Amino acid sequence: MGNNKLKLWLPLIFSIVMIGGMFLGYKMKEKMPVTARFFSAERKGTVQEVLDLISKRYVDPIKTDTLADAAIEEMLSHLDPHSIFIPSSDLQEINEDLAGKFEGIGIEFNIFNDTINVLTVLKGGPSENAGLQPGDKFLKIGDSAVTGHRMDANQVKQLLRGLRGSKVQVTMLRGKEKKELTITRGIIPLYSLDAGYMIAPATGYIRLNKFSETTYEEFMEAMQKLKEDGVQKLILDLRGNGGGILQEAVEIADEFLDGNKLIVYTQGNHIKKQEFRARREGIFEEGKLIVLIDEGSASASEVLTGALQDWDRAEVIGRRTFGKGLVQEQYNLNDGSALRLTIARYYTPLGRSIQKPYDKGIESYNEELYDRYHNGGMMNADSNKMSTGQAYHTPNGKLVYGGGGITPDVFVAMDTTGISNKVAQLYTKNTIGNFVYRYYVDNMDHFKLFANPAGFEKGFDINNSIWNAFAAFALQDSIKINMLSEADKQFTARRLKSLFARQQWRNEGFYEVNNVNDPMVIKALEALGE
Structure with a gap:
C-alpha cells in the first residue's frame, strides 16, 4: 500500500484516538477550584510577572489571554501527553460528552x-x-x-x-x-452504548463507544434485556473506545468478576495507592465472554480489558490497544477554562502498567500508531505483540506483558479491503454520507417497510439501480467508483447498506448490519462455537 493511500485513510481509522478520547480520568470533578497546591496568591510567579509586563509595556496591543493559554500549553507539553489545558470555549462540549x-x-x-x-x-x-x-x-x-x-x-x-x-x-x-x-x-x-442485541442463538453483542457518567446504566439496561432473551455467551466490543470515566469501567468489570477480585489500582507521587475491587454479585459472572479491542481502545477500555484478561475471565480478540495508563483529574479554573492533570498511573490486577513510553516527546507519542502500522503491527500477529515490557502470568499460566497496551489472545489483522485512494475519497469528501442521506430521503417510504435492522439486513440489497445512482452522484465529486476493484466495490456496497441502516435506526442499525461481514466479529463467533 502506498504512502498516498495511507495519508488519506489512516486519519479516518485513528480519528477517535487523535481527537482526545483518552484524556479522561477516574474522577471528573465538575466544580473543583484551583487550590493553593498549584497557585499562591501571596507571590506572583515568573510567568505571571512576564505576562503583566507584556500587558503594561509591550509596543503593540496584544491579547494576554492568548499568550497565557500558549504558556500553559507549553508547560504541559513538558509533562506527559495526557495533561492538557481546556479553553473555556471547548469545556462545555467536553463536559457534556462526559456527562452523557x-x-x-x-x-x-x-x-x-x-x-x-x-x-x-x-x-x-x-x-x-x-x-x-x-x-x-x-x-x-x-x-x-x-x-x-x-x-x-x-x-x-x-x-x-x-x-x-x-x-x-x-x-x-x-x-x-x-x-x-x-x-x-x-x-x-449522548449514548455511549452503540448497540446491544442478540447476534446469534444464546449469544449477545454489546458495543460501547466511551465511558461516560451513564455508561454503566446503559450497559445494565442492555444486559437485562439480553438476559431476558436467554443470553449465555457475550461479545463485548470496545474497538475505538478511547476511554472516559474509570469508575464506569470498574462497575462493568464488577459485573463479570466474582468474589472481591482486584479490578485495578491507581498510584502516584501525591496519590496513595487506591484499590478498586469487585464487591457484589455480577449479572454475567459465568458464561463465555469475548472482548474485542483494537489500536483505538484506550484508557478505561484498557482497564476493563486488562482486568478480564488478568483473571482469565475473557478471551481477548483483535489488535494491541493504544497504551494509555495515566489517570487525569480535572480542575476548573477561574476564567472558565480547565486543567486536566495526570495525577496517577493505573495498574491491572497483576500489576501491569499499560502506559506506552512517551520519553521521546508528544509528537513521537502520537505518531506511534502510524509507526505500528508501518512496522506491520496491524497486519501480522508477531509484529503486533508487545514483549519488551515486564512479563506476568495469569492464574491459568497465560503470559501477558505491560508497558505498551494490551496484546490480544487472538490476533485479527486490520481489514485493508476498501483502503484505496478512491474509496478513501468517498469519506474525505463525505460523498458516501451525502448520497446515503439524499437517497434515503427520496425513498423513505421504501425503507420504512422494514421493521427492524435484522429484517433489513436479510431483505435489502444494494442493487444495480442504487449502485448506478451512487456512481452518478460520486462523479459529481470527480470520483469514478466503477473503476474500483471488485473487493473495493463489495466493501463499498456493504458500507452503503450499513449506512442506510444507520439512517433509519441510528448506530444500533449500523452495527447490526455491519457486523454480519465484520472479520473480528466473525472470529469472535467462531471462538464461541457459533
Whole structure:
C-alpha cells in the first residue's frame, strides 16, 4: 500500500484516538477550584510577572489571554501527553460528552449547499414531538434566517441549544411546503452504548463507544434485556473506545468478576495507592465472554480489558490497544477554562502498567500508531505483540506483558479491503454520507417497510439501480467508483447498506448490519462455537 493511500485513510481509522478520547480520568470533578497546591496568591510567579509586563509595556496591543493559554500549553507539553489545558470555549462540549447528555432539540444535521438538513431525529425527543422529520430543511431558527449564507456547525448548535424547557421557533421546508414549528428543548442523551442485541442463538453483542457518567446504566439496561432473551455467551466490543470515566469501567468489570477480585489500582507521587475491587454479585459472572479491542481502545477500555484478561475471565480478540495508563483529574479554573492533570498511573490486577513510553516527546507519542502500522503491527500477529515490557502470568499460566497496551489472545489483522485512494475519497469528501442521506430521503417510504435492522439486513440489497445512482452522484465529486476493484466495490456496497441502516435506526442499525461481514466479529463467533 502506498504512502498516498495511507495519508488519506489512516486519519479516518485513528480519528477517535487523535481527537482526545483518552484524556479522561477516574474522577471528573465538575466544580473543583484551583487550590493553593498549584497557585499562591501571596507571590506572583515568573510567568505571571512576564505576562503583566507584556500587558503594561509591550509596543503593540496584544491579547494576554492568548499568550497565557500558549504558556500553559507549553508547560504541559513538558509533562506527559495526557495533561492538557481546556479553553473555556471547548469545556462545555467536553463536559457534556462526559456527562452523557446536553440540553437541546435532539437532531443530527448536516449543511449541504448552505442549507441545514435534518439527518436523523431522536426517537421520543423534542424535535420528533414537534413534528420534525429527516429531510426537513431549516429556513429560520428563531429570528435568524439560516439559509443562503455560510454557517458552520458550531453556529447552528448555538442557535439550537438552550436550557431545558425553553422554546425555539423554527421555519422548515419539507418538499415544497413551509412549516412553522415550536420545539421545546429538553435533555438529550449522548449514548455511549452503540448497540446491544442478540447476534446469534444464546449469544449477545454489546458495543460501547466511551465511558461516560451513564455508561454503566446503559450497559445494565442492555444486559437485562439480553438476559431476558436467554443470553449465555457475550461479545463485548470496545474497538475505538478511547476511554472516559474509570469508575464506569470498574462497575462493568464488577459485573463479570466474582468474589472481591482486584479490578485495578491507581498510584502516584501525591496519590496513595487506591484499590478498586469487585464487591457484589455480577449479572454475567459465568458464561463465555469475548472482548474485542483494537489500536483505538484506550484508557478505561484498557482497564476493563486488562482486568478480564488478568483473571482469565475473557478471551481477548483483535489488535494491541493504544497504551494509555495515566489517570487525569480535572480542575476548573477561574476564567472558565480547565486543567486536566495526570495525577496517577493505573495498574491491572497483576500489576501491569499499560502506559506506552512517551520519553521521546508528544509528537513521537502520537505518531506511534502510524509507526505500528508501518512496522506491520496491524497486519501480522508477531509484529503486533508487545514483549519488551515486564512479563506476568495469569492464574491459568497465560503470559501477558505491560508497558505498551494490551496484546490480544487472538490476533485479527486490520481489514485493508476498501483502503484505496478512491474509496478513501468517498469519506474525505463525505460523498458516501451525502448520497446515503439524499437517497434515503427520496425513498423513505421504501425503507420504512422494514421493521427492524435484522429484517433489513436479510431483505435489502444494494442493487444495480442504487449502485448506478451512487456512481452518478460520486462523479459529481470527480470520483469514478466503477473503476474500483471488485473487493473495493463489495466493501463499498456493504458500507452503503450499513449506512442506510444507520439512517433509519441510528448506530444500533449500523452495527447490526455491519457486523454480519465484520472479520473480528466473525472470529469472535467462531471462538464461541457459533
